Amino acid sequence: MFEVRKLEIERDGKTLKYDFKLKTGHVLAIQGLSGVGKSTLLSAVAGFVNSISGQILWEGQTLNGLSIDKRPVSYLFQQNNLFEHLSVMTNMTLGFGERPVNSDLLDQITDAAHELQVSDQLQKMPGALSGGQRQRIAIIRTMLRPEPLVLLDEPFAELDPQTRLLATGWVRKVAKKYKKTVLMVTHQSEDVEQVADSVLMLKQS
Numbered sequence: 001m002f003e004v005r006k007l008e009i010e011r012d013g014k015t016l017k018y019d020f021k022l023k024t025g026h027v028l029a030i031q032g033l034s035g036v037g038k039s040t041l042l043s044a045v046a047g048f049v050n051s052i053s054g055q056i057l058w059e060g061q062t063l064n065g066l067s068i069d070k071r072p073v074s075y076l077f078q079q080n081n082l083f084e085h086l087s088v089m090t091n092m093t094l095g096f097g098e099r100p101v102n103s104d105l106l107d108q109i110t111d112a113a114h115e116l117q118v119s120d121q122l123q124k125m126p127g128a129l130s131g132g133q134r135q136r137i138a139i140i141r142t143m144l145r146p147e148p149l150v151l152l153d154e155p156f157a158e159l160d161p162q163t164r165l166l167a168t169g170w171v172r173k174v175a176k177k178y179k180k181t182v183l184m185v186t187h188q189s190e191d192v193e194q195v196a197d198s199v200l201m202l203k204q205s
Ligand SMILES: Nc1ncnc2c1ncn2[C@@H]1O[C@H](COP(=O)(O)OP(=O)(O)OP(=O)(O)O)[C@@H](O)[C@H]1O
Pocket: 011, 012, 014, 032, 033, 034, 035, 036, 037, 038, 039, 040, 041
């Protein structure tokens, strides 16, 4: 179980409040108006933003006070997900610990890249990719990393409708296969239907 219990965060002179539970292995879509605090919630779960009160709990253990690198979290930011000085393939394999990476992981990356139609991009530098290609690379890396809790901030924003359908289907499939617990910010109701088990609608308090 993932639980956010009476969490309060001060931002921009406002107090943002969160309180919800999500079953392990479920995908939650987070929606709400611009500025309501969707990205702030993901940042707090990852440990980039501190709360003034409340708890974030994963499998009964509090994450409050744990440093960013100790949290069981894989995070796709809204922007800047790739290191520009490293090839796409090296970017893909960051965060998996062992070097050289094992052949199972390479197979998973190759299969995912094929499915999301970015196989031809793996040997390039990130600067040579389109926004939508970068986004698919970042989605693959975030989903395949070993951490059980996945945070996706508008992961499909730069994709055309057809590619979006491909990517949403893939995210759902991988989330279920590897029992990932996913918090996904999205403005699109199609994404919610394709990927999510439930919806959290944030409102200004
Ligand atoms: N780095 C920051 N420092 C201070 N305040 C911030 C920061 N980032 C966001 N805020 C403020 O926190 C509040 C919530 O912002 P947040 O980015 O979480 O909203 P959001 O729901 O994700 O919006 P959007 O849909 O536009 O991405 C807003 O009032 C915003 O101005």
